[in-house]
Amino acid sequence: MASGALGAAVLAGQGGVGLIHQLNGPWWIEILLAIVLLDLVVYFQHVLMHAVPIFWRLHMVHHSDMDFDVTTGVRFHPLEIALSMFIKIGVVILLGASPTAVLMFEILLNATAMFNHSNVCIPGSVDRILRCDRGHPRHASHSSFRHPARDQSQFRI
Numbered sequence: 026m027a028s029g030a031l032g033a034a035v036l037a038g039q040g041g042v043g044l045i046h047q048l049n050g051p052w053w054i055e056i057l058l059a060i061v062l063l064d065l066v067v068y069f070q071h072v073l074m075h076a077v078p079i080f081w082r083l084h085m086v087h088h089s090d091m092d093f094d095v096t097t098g099v100r101f102h103p104l105e106i107a108l109s110m111f112i113k114i115g116v117v118i119l120l121g122a123s124p125t126a127v128l129m130f131e132i133l134l135n136a137t138a139m140f141n142h143s144n145v146c147i148p149g150s151v152d153r154i155l156r157c158d159r160g161h162p163r164h165a166s167h168s169s170f171r172h173p174a175r176d177q178s179q180f181r182i
């Protein structure tokens with residue numbers, strides 16, 4: 026999946042396409058903006074997965090995992106993974122996100138997804154940022170059609 030979005034970022038950079046290319050801002054602002062916007066898209070994609078019945082049929086594979094552990098964070102229906110890849114490629118081209126921004130986003134997305142599903146909690150203010158879901162019952166019973174769990178976005182932004 027990352028190679029598809031990374032490939033799109035390389036092509037967008039070579040063609041000079043995308044909204045971020047028009048800003049001509051500092052590189053770090055462009056990277057930060059791309060990461061935040063990509064995370065926002067992932068958030069709305071997750072909401073859509075819970076709100077649209079046909080998408081929920083795909084997404085329920087993730088929420089029906091009987092063993093809530095780090096592998097739950099990467100366990101999705103293959104069609105949901107493909108749909109997510111196409112959405113991400115489209116957004117990367119629309120934004121003109123740099124390969125660096127896409128790589129950083131993918132690392133953050135996958136690391137936080139695995140952490141959020143790992144059943145490991147860190148007390149205090151770090152927990153408020155990294156979003157600890159405190160285990161399987163919440164993930165399975167509170168996550169249903171039209172009621173997504175807290176794992177909608179990687180960060181609380």
Ligand SMILES: [Zn+2]
Pocket residue numbers: 071074075084088168173174
């Ligand atoms: Zn969900």
